Amino acid sequence: MKGLKVMWESRAKSGLTIGLLAGGLWALAIPMAVDDYWLRLLTTSVIYVVVAAGVGLLFSRLGIVSLNQIALMGVGGWIFLRLSYWLDAVPSMLIMCLAGLATMGIGVLIGLPSLRLSGLSLAVVTLMFAAFAEIVFTSIGFPTGNNGWRGEPAPGETSVPIPSPAFAESNTGLWFYVVITTTVMLLLLWVFLTGRWGRAWAAIKQSEPGAVSIGIHVTSSKVTALAVVSFTTGVSGALLAVPTGSLVSQxxxxxxxxxxxxxxxxxxxxxxxxxxxxxxxxxxxxPALEALVARIPVVLELLGPTFTNLIYVAFGIGLIQSLIASPRGIAGDLAGVGVRLRRAQRWPLDPSDAVFAFIVLVVPPLSLALLDLSLAVYVVAAIWISLWLVHPLRTLWPSRSPRGIALIGIAVGLLIGALGFLAGPWVCLLAALLVVVSVNFLRKRLARRLVKMDEELASEGIHAQL
Amino acid sequence: MIAGLALGALYALSGVGLVLLYRATGVLNLAYGAVGALCALVGWELNQSRGLPLELGILITILLTVTANVLYGVLVAPLMAHRSAVVQATGTLGLALACLGIANWYWTDKARALRLPTDALRFEVLGVVISSTQVLAVLLVLVVAAVATWLLRVTRWGTNMRALAADRELTSLLGVSVRKIEALAWGLSGILAGVSAVLLASLTLFSAGWLTFLVIPALAAALVGRLRSLWGTVAGGITIGLAESLLAPVSALAQFRSVAPFVIAIAVTVWHARKRTYEMRPSA
Amino acid sequence: MLNCKDVVVKFGGVRGLDGVSLTFERGISGLVGPNGAGKTTMLNVLSGFVSPSSGRVEFDGLDLLSMNPTGRARWGLRRTFQQEQSVDSLTVWENLLVAAENLGSRPADARQIADLVGLTELDRPVPLLSMLERRLLELGRTIMGRPRILLLDEPVAGLPEAESLMFAPLIERICEEFSLTVVLVDHDMDFVTRACSNIAVLDFGRLIAYGDCVSVLSDPAVEAAYLGVSNES
Incomplete structure (x- = not known):
């Protein structure tokens, strides 16, 4: 029993170690690789990663559609701003936790009645809360360092931002502060997900009557999930308020x-x-698209200055597409590639998963940090192209040794990477596309022939038995 | 008060459109407001810059909402028909995002004015000025709710729709053309969406963002009717409209009057959630 | 002693159960009847998924209807479903563990139960299990903690004859080990007569016969309602 438990925990933990290691390296590499504007933007992205992880947890583990997470973030931020004005002697970490707890209370209050009804009514009620919160935030605004419960400047007074802590002065300091806090929040979600609650959620997702029959309290399990996610969301909202000491309702x-x-x-x-x-x-x-399109005047003229709204269209279509065709999203598709690669052969990707993870997750940020940016991009490209090639090549030449196939894949990958470095990104992209597509095309034709051979062999076997 | 009644009637009208579709197809259309908004903007654009007569613009608006709704209902919704109600509703959020994106891109979120000929036709009853648009709204919702009730209860189409919502596969086995019924339901709900978008744009504010969130009070109204009862929905919508207009004179609360639907919906949910029911169909 | 008195269940205008009174003693009892006779409805009433419109359900004088389904499971009333409910996204061990955690049992006991039902290689994910192993896992999950009553809804459905044969002695062993009251619903009359000492027969929501296997099987009312039909076909 103990051995089993240890084995399970060690498997889960090795995944965690790889994740932490890779995440840590990316976190170290990024401030060195990007300028201040992009670093600030990425810092904000990291804050939203926690909220996204919460939404994803609710949907993937329990099928809960919660449409008020950004509003809850605002709630967390609002409470944090007001508390840090009243309790200015208390460390901001503690105030963040208090804001998170208050958000948790509100999140649970909204979710509890509708959770007892149905998933659909929870989705509807949370959407309504989001609209409600928007109205409230717009009309009362976010508090600044002024008096009164709303903390807004009286007529004639100027608004005083809440002083931000010392570490938030430099962009890099803020980046690490945010990365560490979000890591703690993600770990909190992870602890719940892999522990007793996570197993209960899995049982509920499989079948509610089944879960009830083994003594699981369905509503309180769901509320626990909602509470944990609301807490982390509230803390992220507070985190959003840390650098500037103010928030805007937009x-x-x-x-x-x-x-x-x-x-x-x-x-x-x-x-x-x-x-x-x-x-x-x-x-x-x-902003990335804006920066890109700003360099291409033709597109800008064609789409007009409000073209970022068209991203909504892409997101809307993407949402429908994910629901219908790709329930695990882009990450799931990428992981599928990894699994296929690992199944295809042992050598380049095993002895252990760690090697695969190292190549895919650790080398790119390392090269980003250590090498010149343009060179690093091609190193990363070469690695990915090699990995993309190994599996199709293996089915193309089933007789070759896996080691040889892997060497060929890596050689081609490096060749394309070098070509890109010498001749520019478009050449690299084109060559990669050409090679990958043609290899895949050949492989499909071959696969069809192999299937036919298999069928013939099978029918021969049947005849022999008869 | 009268304004509140008219507003409530429009919420009720949208709510009826939502409930009708939900009862027939099992899809709660969260893009209800967004589609109406986009189509109303197209109609408005044709009227303003292409010089089409207003009536034609409105007709085009309604035709477009019907087309958009039917296209989604026939092409996209069936792909999710075997999924849970919440997933199907989430799918329509994608449609809402897409519509809102296009509207904000081409027209921006600026508020516009839409004047209907019925606005000018005003009369006074007991010292209160009433525009005929308001009367139209109230009359329309009563007529639509009555017709929809009759449709669902009595006609063969209605029976088929109700069967469809209960079990899609079984209904198709009975020889009912599922696609046709679904298209009809989406189309009918589209007409209501178009009409309520135009009327609401004229009575209140005409902007894409605002009309998109028309779906919120409509949803609240539908929740009052437990997503089933058409007359419950009508009552819910009118209650919400009245609540909003009664809050308006109270200056401290005036800016929060749009939260009325949320408060009412929460109260109704709490009331309905007193007793837990179990879904006795273990998933395969 | 599990005592049902005048249990009535209405589905709209239809009576799923029409005043059923019967007593299940400690040991294994069968509950049979043609399709739609109300067997599964009976299990749903006992386990709390369906509330009867009137009637009483008691176990040794304790009113079961006052507890909700989760409460009943924790108290010791366990059930299985026609479609087995193991969690596909977890391993065998985690499936046992999640039941143990929520039914007040320790991981060490979960391990013992795995041995008792004969499950090995506990780190496999559930989708890789054979149907027999899934049924064994399901049985193991229901006897965590302190079971008192076990309701089995077609525990051998989908198993080949050879495999379902080994199920009867296993259920008997479990029944003795925990001194359980077991109610077993199945279509397979061979299996039911092999496993059960008493059999209750339902038809159209009414109890038409109850007693030991031999007397029930020779009862003319049962012949007419159920077995006669199956003999003809």
């Missing part, structure tokens, strides 16, 4: 809660990678 509109839900499904509700993708899509994609 950040917490009702539609942004809906958009967050969409990007979580697009990124992948089942995994942390999906949450990271969702955070990036939500925060960093619009």
């Amino acid at each position: 950040s917490f509109s009702a539609i942004s809660s809906v958009i967050l839900f969409a990007v979580v499904l697009i990124g992948g509700a089942f995994s942390l990678v999906g949450a990271v993708l969702a955070g990036l899509l939500f925060v960093a994609l619009p």
